[in-house]
Amino acid sequence: MAALMALLLSLLLPLAAQAATPVEQAQVRELDRVRTEVADEVHLYAFDLLDEMVWEWSQEPVFESPTPVVLAGVTVPVGLGSGLQALVENHLSTVLADNPAANVQLVHCPQCTAVVVHSGPEGTVLSRGYDNPEVLERLGAETGRHALFVDIEAEGAFLVLRARLTRLTPDLPIVWSHTLSTSTSTPALLRDSTQLTSAADARQEYLDALEGRGVFSVPVRLAVRSYAQGWNMRATPAPPFLWLQTGVELAATEARTWTGGLIVGYSFVPQAYMGFMGQARVARLITGQRRSLTRPDLYVFVGGSVNSVWGAATLPFQEDLVNADQVLAASKREGPRTSFGGFQVGLDGRIGRRIGVSTYLETLPGLVYTPNMGTYVQFIFAFQSIGTEVTFWF
Amino acid sequence: MMAVFAILPFLVNPLNLPREKQDRLECERLSHAEANARHPGVLPPEKPRGDYLDRTLLLCRERIAPPELRHPRDESVLFELGEQASALAEAATSAAPDGDHVWLVEANYPNAQVVPKLTFATKVALMRRGVTVSDRLVALGAGDVDVITRMEPMQAYPAACHRYAESGSLREGDVLLTLMVLDPRETSLHAGLCTDGRWTWLR
Numbered sequence: 001m002a003a004l005m006a007l008l009l010s011l012l013l014p015l016a017a018q019a020a021t022p023v024e025q026a027q028v029r030e031l032d033r034v035r036t037e038v039a040d041e042v043h044l045y046a047f048d049l050l051d052e053m054v055w056e057w058s059q060e061p062v063f064e065s066p067t068p069v070v071l072a073g074v075t076v077p078v079g080l081g082s083g084l085q086a087l088v089e090n091h092l093s094t095v096l097a098d099n100p101a102a103n104v105q106l107v108h109c110p111q112c113t114a115v116v117v118h119s120g121p122e123g124t125v126l127s128r129g130y131d132n133p134e135v136l137e138r139l140g141a142e143t144g145r146h147a148l149f150v151d152i153e154a155e156g157a158f159l160v161l162r163a164r165l166t167r168l169t170p171d172l173p174i175v176w177s178h179t180l181s182t183s184t185s186t187p188a189l190l191r192d193s194t195q196l197t198s199a200a201d202a203r204q205e206y207l208d209a210l211e212g213r214g215v216f217s218v219p220v221r222l223a224v225r226s227y228a229q230g231w232n233m234r235a236t237p238a239p240p241f242l243w244l245q246t247g248v249e250l251a252a253t254e255a256r257t258w259t260g261g262l263i264v265g266y267s268f269v270p271q272a273y274m275g276f277m278g279q280a281r282v283a284r285l286i287t288g289q290r291r292s293l294t295r296p297d298l299y300v301f302v303g304g305s306v307n308s309v310w311g312a313a314t315l316p317f318q319e320d321l322v323n324a325d326q327v328l329a330a331s332k333r334e335g336p337r338t339s340f341g342g343f344q345v346g347l348d349g350r351i352g353r354r355i356g357v358s359t360y361l362e363t364l365p366g367l368v369y370t371p372n373m374g375t376y377v378q379f380i381f382a383f384q385s386i387g388t389e390v391t392f393w394f
Numbered sequence: 395m396m397a398v399f400a401i402l403p404f405l406v407n408p409l410n411l412p413r414e415k416q417d418r419l420e421c422e423r424l425s426h427a428e429a430n431a432r433h434p435g436v437l438p439p440e441k442p443r444g445d446y447l448d449r450t451l452l453l454c455r456e457r458i459a460p461p462e463l464r465h466p467r468d469e470s471v472l473f474e475l476g477e478q479a480s481a482l483a484e485a486a487t488s489a490a491p492d493g494d495h496v497w498l499v500e501a502n503y504p505n506a507q508v509v510p511k512l513t514f515a516t517k518v519a520l521m522r523r524g525v526t527v528s529d530r531l532v533a534l535g536a537g538d539v540d541v542i543t544r545m546e547p548m549q550a551y552p553a554a555c556h557r558y559a560e561s562g563s564l565r566e567g568d569v570l571l572t573l574m575v576l577d578p579r580e581t582s583l584h585a586g587l588c589t590d591g592r593w594t595w596l597r
Binding site: 030031041042045073075077078079080123125127130131147149151153154155156157158159160162164166171172173174177178179181183 | 462511527535
């Protein structure tokens with residue numbers, strides 16, 4: 001009989017497929033698209049509800065000791081496919097395996113979920129295994145196990161999870177049941193299955209991740225500025241300057257698309273130079289509309305600075321040609337004090353919330369005519385300096 | 395009406411959304427007091443001497459399943475499944491005879507995918523009311539099915555109840571709560587109780 005049905009179906013199905021009009025085919029495609037779109041959104045909410053259920057079990061276990069449980073049935077919202085069902089089953093298995101404190105050990109029981117046929121004096125009964133524990137016992141399955149049923153349904157704007165545990169004895173009593181729901185106006189919490197927390201704590205972590213950054217942050221930065229060799233070969237170039245800088249950075253919004261900062265810096269190398277600087281900077285995120293919590297971000301920035309330096313090694317910032325002898329002679333006294341301004345343009349790469357690396361070109365308008373200093377790049381402005389920074393944010 | 399809609403979209407269509415997006419929204423209008431209780435801070439506090447405006451809050455959430463995804467009858471039943479199940483459980487436990495009973499639930503609904511949803515929700519609602527619920531199923535012999543399926547629903551369910559008890563499928567002390575739609579076009583559920591072979595319509 002079954003073979004006859006299969007033959008009939010194999011003959012009819014291709015005919016049915018051919019009979020579908022282009023409009024019907026388009027409707028089926030559209031339905032599949034909608035189904036996929038909804039399933040993509042729903043599965044995170046479903047995971048959230050499963051996480052909450054297992055977390056509740058780990059806090060108040062249904063069983064006093066680890067107990068074998070058969071995952072007898074998982075049903076997903078009507079209209080969504082079996083792919084979502086598989087995702088939900090896998091996630092539940094993973095979360096339960098990662099949380100032994102829940103005292104629920106999923107066990108494999110193919111007889112329980114199979115359709116079984118039992119013929120006896122009272123007649124022939126066709127049923128699923130877990131609906132007929134007496135037949136299960138004859139098939140060798142351990143009696144007295146528990147079966148877990150999970151149902152997830154979309155009820156308006158709410159996704160509702162219902163779960164029940166049934167003891168697989170002839171009376172099939174339901175020993176536990178529960179209902180949980182979430183709505184589309186609440187974002188999924190995406191809890192780590194190995195460290196489940198309550199919904200309230202997970203929500204707080206989520207808010208902390210957004211708000212903990214705040215709009216203010218304090219950078220501590222180590223910077224090196226190198227100056228180009230002057231066109232006159234007899235001239236002595238300025239040495240690289242090391243700066244330790246700190247200040248405050250302000251973000252316009254939580255998205256941190258635009259940021260601005262004020263920085264002060266100090267530089268000191270014994271018997272060479274000492275200096276102070278102040279800098280203002282505005283940066284724009286160029287790798288998205290908002291800072292990412294998971295991947296690096298890149299900003300482009302422009303800034304202006306004022307530097308005041310003194311010491312023997314700062315002689316090349318003078319307008320006169322300076323040679324090595326003059327620098328050595330100056331090292332025996334305090335040396336000249338020079339103040340100059342600069343403008344920077346550069347790129348700032350940030351990794352996570354704490355570390356950043358940046359590089360920039362700097363033009364020093366007051367030192368354009370200094371024979372001791374050349375140009376690295378000439379593009380609209382003469383950029384005499386290149387800077388590299390490593391920044392830590394607090 | 396279309397002209398008014400075009401000229402004054404914000405008045406007729408306060409959310410200013412396309413029709414297909416509006417269809418996905420589930421909205422409720424909250425009074426000032428309700429809005430303050432459920433979403434404090436959204437509306438400004440009421441002035442002691444009253445206000446010239448009657449402020450209300452239109453609260454909208456996006457439906458999970460878009461309207462085209464499911465059959466309208468299924469969508470209507472599933473939309474308020476929790477409320478319906480609770481109401482049925484309350485009505486059933488009130489109508490049941492006194493004493494300790496084991497409750498069984500079955501559903502007859504045109505879409506087989508919806509049937510387990512109905513029974514699941516009702517069993518959970520019954521459990522919440524503190525009664526003993528079992529996953530046991532009741533069954534009829536092939537001859538009974540052949541006769542009963544030829545009867546009108548109003549006679550078929552009492553007859554099936556009688557046969558459940560006579561065949562021993564429904565034991566003494568069992569209460570069977572049956573949910574059904576009597577006409578495939580209707581979207582409201584009917585229910586009946588079967589106890590010791592006696593059938594009672596709940597609604």
